[in-house]
Amino acid sequence: MFVPREMLRIRQKPRTRLQRQKGRAHMGRLVDHAKMPERNLNPEFPRLLIFLLALSLCVVGARAAGTPIPHGTVELIAENQWITSGHTLNLGFRFQMEKGWHIYWINPGDSGEAPKVKWQLPAGLTTGPMEWPTPRRLGATSIVDYGYEDTVMLIVPIHANQNLAASGSTQLTADLRVLVCREVCIPGNAQLSLTLPVKSQPPAPDPSATELFTVVRKSLPRPLPANWKVSLAEDKDSFVLAANLGHQSTQAIFFPLAESQIDNAAPQKLLPTAAGFRLTLRKSDQFVKPIERLQGVLVLSADQSYLIDVPLSKPDGANKNTALKSTRHDK
Amino acid sequence: MKRSNLATMFIAVVLCTSPLLIWAAKVGDPAPEFTATASNGKTVRLSDYRGKYVVLEWHNNGCPYVGKHYKSGNMQRLQKQWTGEGVVWFTILSSAPGKQGYVSASDENDYLAKMQAAPTAALLDPTGEIGHLYDAKTSPQMVVINPQGVLIYSGAIDDKPTTDLQDVPTATNYVSLALQQAMAGKQVETPATRPYGCSVKYADSRH
Numbered sequence: 001m002f003v004p005r006e007m008l009r010i011r012q013k014p015r016t017r018l019q020r021q022k023g024r025a026h027m028g029r030l031v032d033h034a035k036m037p038e039r040n041l042n043p044e045f046p047r048l049l050i051f052l053l054a055l056s057l058c059v060v061g062a063r064a065a066g067t068p069i070p071h072g073t074v075e076l077i078a079e080n081q082w083i084t085s086g087h088t089l090n091l092g093f094r095f096q097m098e099k100g101w102h103i104y105w106i107n108p109g110d111s112g113e114a115p116k117v118k119w120q121l122p123a124g125l126t127t128g129p130m131e132w133p134t135p136r137r138l139g140a141t142s143i144v145d146y147g148y149e150d151t152v153m154l155i156v157p158i159h160a161n162q163n164l165a166a167s168g169s170t171q172l173t174a175d176l177r178v179l180v181c182r183e184v185c186i187p188g189n190a191q192l193s194l195t196l197p198v199k200s201q202p203p204a205p206d207p208s209a210t211e212l213f214t215v216v217r218k219s220l221p222r223p224l225p226a227n228w229k230v231s232l233a234e235d236k237d238s239f240v241l242a243a244n245l246g247h248q249s250t251q252a253i254f255f256p257l258a259e260s261q262i263d264n265a266a267p268q269k270l271l272p273t274a275a276g277f278r279l280t281l282r283k284s285d286q287f288v289k290p291i292e293r294l295q296g297v298l299v300l301s302a303d304q305s306y307l308i309d310v311p312l313s314k315p316d317g318a319n320k321n322t323a324l325k326s327t328r329h330d331k
Numbered sequence: 332m333k334r335s336n337l338a339t340m341f342i343a344v345v346l347c348t349s350p351l352l353i354w355a356a357k358v359g360d361p362a363p364e365f366t367a368t369a370s371n372g373k374t375v376r377l378s379d380y381r382g383k384y385v386v387l388e389w390h391n392n393g394c395p396y397v398g399k400h401y402k403s404g405n406m407q408r409l410q411k412q413w414t415g416e417g418v419v420w421f422t423i424l425s426s427a428p429g430k431q432g433y434v435s436a437s438d439e440n441d442y443l444a445k446m447q448a449a450p451t452a453a454l455l456d457p458t459g460e461i462g463h464l465y466d467a468k469t470s471p472q473m474v475v476i477n478p479q480g481v482l483i484y485s486g487a488i489d490d491k492p493t494t495d496l497q498d499v500p501t502a503t504n505y506v507s508l509a510l511q512q513a514m515a516g517k518q519v520e521t522p523a524t525r526p527y528g529c530s531v532k533y534a535d536s537r538h
Contacts, residue, residue, distance in 0.1 A: 110530065111527070143530045145530070184529070185529045187395050
């Protein structure tokens with residue numbers, strides 16, 4: 001029997017996505033017909049059935065691609081297969097943006113707005129602060145923003161109370177608001193839900209999510225190594241961040257956690273020193289009240305980004321830097 | 332992040348050395364003089380309005396943050412309220428030709444009529460010259476100039492940096508606060524804020 005080539009192609013492409021998704025079927029999101037393609041590869045199979053199969057795979061494929069937002073998709077992914085009372089479960093909002101479109105960091109920079117989530121959670125579950133991968137500078141003119149292009153995952157820890165009853169399943173729902181921009185900006189929103197079992201057994205990772213979480217953790221800023229020292233001084237127009245790393249560094253970019261401290265668009269002037277660097281950051285024109293400390297992310301190379309929290313040196317120069325204790329920052 | 336991306340970032344840092352950044356006016360400085368053509372065809376010179384409070388409103392009719400204030404009627408209300416008290420209000424259109432928010436004079440006149448907007452005038456700034464003079468970064472960024480010609484406020488229109496119409500009634504409006512405080516002879520409590528919204532669509536803007 002003749003089978004149109006197009007149909008075969010349609011069948012093959014979504015199959016790989018389907019297989020990636022199959023591991024998550026136990027999460028209650030998928031899918032009774034997940035095994036169908038293995039049985040139905042025979043080209044002699046009646047044409048109508050193949051057509052229906054192709055159609056159903058299209059639906060599954062669309063599901064796998066996530067919930068639409070303007071010029072992209074977002075998917076809510078759990079790191080573990082179930083919720084365990086007394087433990088923390090990490091959830092990821094995985095954004096996949098069309099080429100050229102971006103979303104924003106916790107501090108969006110000169111324009112834009114960070115994604116916001118409102119949770120609907122059953123009693124016994126609470127959220128921790130969102131973990132933000134190291135952003136990029138967007139724009140190179142008088143307006144500079146901080147955000148993400150292509151694919152990014154934002155992680156939210158969900159803490160399950162000790163007393164959470166380990167029976168049945170529970171639904172976690174997130175109402176997401178996100179601004180998506182290229183040259184223009186489009187606000188979007190999406191409601192994302194996961195239904196997960198609640199068990200007393202220790203947490204078990206979901207194999208289909210493990211790699212996504214491993215990859216994103218590499219892009220999270222880390223605490224500053226204990227033997228590195230960073231200090232902060234100021235003059236009328238600038239802050240000067242001085243780092244002692246024990247070796248010279250010819251690259252450094254700073255991303256401020258708070259808005260309106262440094263001039264986002266101003267060039268960050270780097271002076272390599274014998275044991276590190278000095279980075280001059282122009283103060284923001286919107287900067288009106290003196291600051292006690294500067295918090296943010298210091299990027300030294302593609303795989304080296306660090307959270308810093310540096311008190312401003314008083315004229316007597318009596319204090320030292322401290323690194324943030326955790327890789328999570330709150331706002 | 333790929334190495335090539337990082338390299339691009341560094342090039343970006345090195346390249347952004349616009350002298351406009353250094354010379355743009357700050358709160359407390361004299362407001363930079365400008366001359367512009369309004370959508371009604373008249374020529375407007377800022378210094379002609381010395382002796383009055385002047386509000387500058389950066390506008391882009393396609394920006395959802397601007398849309399929040401026009402769809403809710405908030406911007407029109409502010410324009411009517413303050414021009415009614417003798418304040419001069421200029422809506423400024425700094426989008427470059429071909430970019431979102433760029434309009435011809437007649438398009439803008441139609442828009443003002445349709446939205447029942449009531450600025451003193453809408454000023455066409457397709458070169459971005461006025462925008463750069465004031466370091467306008469977003470629409471709707473707002474600036475307030477006092478009768479002595481000094482910049483007394485620059486930043487956001489209010490304290491709710493969202494596109495949600497429901498946020499308008501509960502927001503604290505920084506422009507009204509600055510005008511009220513200055514008119515009462517007081518210090519402006521919040522003279523500078525982060526101006527939320529869409530980036531101004533200058534000819535060189537890519538995002």
